[in-house]
Amino acid sequence: MTGRAFSSDSISYLTQREAAEVDEMLMGPAPGFSVDQLMELAGLSVASAVAEVYAPAEFNRVLAICGPGNNGGDGLVAARHLRHFGYAPAVCYPKRAQKPLFTGLVTQLESLSVPFVSVEDLLGGELLNGFDLVLDAMFGFSFCGAPRAPFDELVRLVACLSRDKAERDGKSPVVVAVDVPSGWDVEEGDVSGEGIKPDMLVSLTAPKLCAKRFSGAHHFLGGRFVPPAVAEKFNLCLPPYPGSAMCVRIGKAPQVDISALRVNYVSPELLEEDVEPDPMDQFRKWFDDALAAGIREPNAMALSTSGKDGKPSSRMVLLKGVDQDGFVWYTNYESRKAREISENPNAAIMFFWDSLNRQVRVEGAVEKVSKEESEQYFYSRPRGSQIGALVSKQSSVIPGRHVLAQLYKQLEEKFSDGSGIPKPGNWGGYRLKPRLYEFWQGQPSRLHDRLQYTPDETEGKKGWRVVRLAP
Numbered sequence: 486m487t488g489r490a491f492s493s494d495s496i497s498y499l500t501q502r503e504a505a506e507v508d509e510m511l512m513g514p515a516p517g518f519s520v521d522q523l524m525e526l527a528g529l530s531v532a533s534a535v536a537e538v539y540a541p542a543e544f545n546r547v548l549a550i551c552g553p554g555n556n557g558g559d560g561l562v563a564a565r566h567l568r569h570f571g572y573a574p575a576v577c578y579p580k581r582a583q584k585p586l587f588t589g590l591v592t593q594l595e596s597l598s599v600p601f602v603s604v605e606d607l608l609g610g611e612l613l614n615g616f617d618l619v620l621d622a623m624f625g626f627s628f629c630g631a632p633r634a635p636f637d638e639l640v641r642l643v644a645c646l647s648r649d650k651a652e653r654d655g656k657s658p659v660v661v662a663v664d665v666p667s668g669w670d671v672e673e674g675d676v677s678g679e680g681i682k683p684d685m686l687v688s689l690t691a692p693k694l695c696a697k698r699f700s701g702a703h704h705f706l707g708g709r710f711v712p713p714a715v716a717e718k719f720n721l722c723l724p725p726y727p728g729s730a731m732c733v734r735i736g737k738a739p740q741v742d743i744s745a746l747r748v749n750y751v752s753p754e755l756l757e758e759d760v761e762p763d764p765m766d767q768f769r770k771w772f773d774d775a776l777a778a779g780i781r782e783p784n785a786m787a788l789s790t791s792g793k794d795g796k797p798s799s800r801m802v803l804l805k806g807v808d809q810d811g812f813v814w815y816t817n818y819e820s821r822k823a824r825e826i827s828e829n830p831n832a833a834i835m836f837f838w839d840s841l842n843r844q845v846r847v848e849g850a851v852e853k854v855s856k857e858e859s860e861q862y863f864y865s866r867p868r869g870s871q872i873g874a875l876v877s878k879q880s881s882v883i884p885g886r887h888v889l890a891q892l893y894k895q896l897e898e899k900f901s902d903g904s905g906i907p908k909p910g911n912w913g914g915y916r917l918k919p920r921l922y923e924f925w926q927g928q929p930s931r932l933h934d935r936l937q938y939t940p941d942e943t944e945g946k947k948g949w950r951v952v953r954l955a956p
């Protein structure tokens with residue numbers, strides 16, 4: 486039913502010659518790319534990969550050192566995109582190519598007020614220490630021999646930077662190499678021992694053989710432009726790019742200190758006078774914000790239940806309806822959650838909308854929705870999910886995946902005439918009727934906003950009382 490995950494062991498690495506041949510084919514009669522197109526996409530993928538690992542708030546000052554060829558062009562494009570992403574790039578471009586493509590890239594950077602620095606500026610002093618990130622776009626897959634002036638000095642400078650990192654104050658810039666770390670043999674790696682030692686490598690199109698020797702923390706692939714015909718011709722095995730991403734991590738997962746993982750939330754203040762008197766209206770407002778922010782499945786919520794033993798259990802479910810009576814989701818009436826709800830109707834649901842720094846908690850009692858309501862929703866689901874509901878005795882132990890696949894196939898055949906799939910009797914909805922809400926918004930220094938609503942009656946009029954809780 487589904488494909489297997491891509492294994493990073495099976496990825497293709499290119500020789501220097503193959504890299505040039507792939508390049509040539511990409512710009513041949515079919516698929517007929519222009520160098521401008523490929524360079525724009527390559528540079529954008531470099532900038533995207535940088536942004537994925539090194540946030541602009543922390544690694545703002547970027548120095549792109551650009552060489553005389555297309556690798557240098559990728560660096561110029563990446564610097565422009567980084568500028569748009571909120572970084573403050575500067576560029577060192579000592580051997581400027583005179584073709585219109587390159588002069589155009591320079592003009593575009595100048596029009597964004599990106600400063601150009603000279604080799605003398607860099608060699609003369611501590612200037613390099615003023616940067617948080619150095620982008621090495623000196624040489625790519627056409628590099629041969631030992632770097633000639635002025636790149637010999639520049640390679641040495643950047644190489645020292647990484648070599649001495651441990652002895653420095655920890656404030657020296659990180660180094661990101663474009664396609665091939667400069668000074669490295671394209672196939673053998675850093676044979677001279679004088680090449681740069683990047684923290685991150687962004688391979689383009691497909692990694693070159695030297696990338697096997699890369700030992701830095703972050704290896705990405707960019708250049709999402711290889712059509713199947715080119716991949717087939719060169720027998721390229723490349724990882725899929727997730728969603729609309731311009732780059733994909735191909736190296737080992739980064740080693741992180743879990744205890745150091747934290748985000749300092751910054752949001753507008755959430756004030757008592759700004760929230761809706763009815764918490765359901767407030768929920769709808771925030772839900773609309775989550776939709777507008779493009780959050781994937783903003784209707785995913787954690788549902789916590791506990792049976793008569795009082796031991797809570799949680800799982801995610803999808804909110805499928807919300808009205809004055811409460812929050813509705815659908816599930817199997819013989820599942821673990823269903824058993825717990827039958828023993829104890831009190832439950833809690835929780836939404837977390839990451840990019841908005843928002844959490845909503847709702848507590849209340851749960852009851853089944855009507856059979857008609859469940860049927861109406863069931864028949865709106867994709868046919869595959871309807872069959873899935875018949876297949877799965879949710880929360881029961883099964884001997885393996887094959888059982889599901891077998892039963893699914895049988896039922897697919899049974900209903901192959903297109904006839905309606907009946908809703909199983911043990912499948913339907915629940916509605917949680919709220920008696921407590923909490924709207925949480927993250928703030929700096931963990932001094933978050935928390936507004937809690939509980940039912941209130943003043944002068945015979947039912948409403949809600951809002952209080953602020955300490956974070």
Ligand SMILES: NC(=O)C1=CN([C@@H]2O[C@H](COP(=O)(O)OP(=O)(O)OC[C@H]3O[C@@H](n4cnc5c(N)ncnc54)[C@H](OP(=O)(O)O)[C@@H]3O)[C@@H](O)[C@H]2O)[C@H](O)CC1
Pocket residue numbers: 504507508511523524527552553554555556557558559623624625626627628629630631632633634636663664665689690
């Ligand atoms: N389809 C793709 O793969 C794409 C790749 N892109 C990027 O392009 C580079 C390859 O670009 P290319 O222009 O072929 O080569 P380089 O940028 O690696 O370098 C060529 C220039 O460097 C000079 N060179 C070579 N060796 C030395 C040396 N030892 N010392 C000093 N200078 C050197 C060379 O000069 P020559 O006089 O020797 O000709 C050239 O001027 C690839 O790696 C990707 O980054 C595209 O942008 C997208 C598509």
Ligand SMILES: Cc1cc2nc3c(=O)[nH]c(=O)nc-3n(C[C@H](O)[C@H](O)[C@H](O)COP(=O)(O)O)c2cc1C
Pocket residue numbers: 782785798799800801802803804814815816817820821822823879880
């Ligand atoms: C994002 C997400 C949404 C889910 N939505 C539902 C749902 O709406 N209904 C459901 O029965 N299971 C849903 N599941 C699966 C449940 O988390 C859970 O595995 C299943 O309901 C069995 O839970 P139980 O054994 O505690 O009853 C979802 C899982 C995820 C990750």
Ligand SMILES: Cc1ncc(COP(=O)(O)O)c(C=O)c1O
Pocket residue numbers: 803815816866870
């Ligand atoms: C087992 C199960 N049932 C029901 C649902 C609810 O969603 P839908 O009705 O869109 O399939 C989900 C969602 O993930 C699910 O995993």
Ligand SMILES: [K+]
Pocket residue numbers: 556621622623624625662663664665666667
């Ligand atoms: K490079």
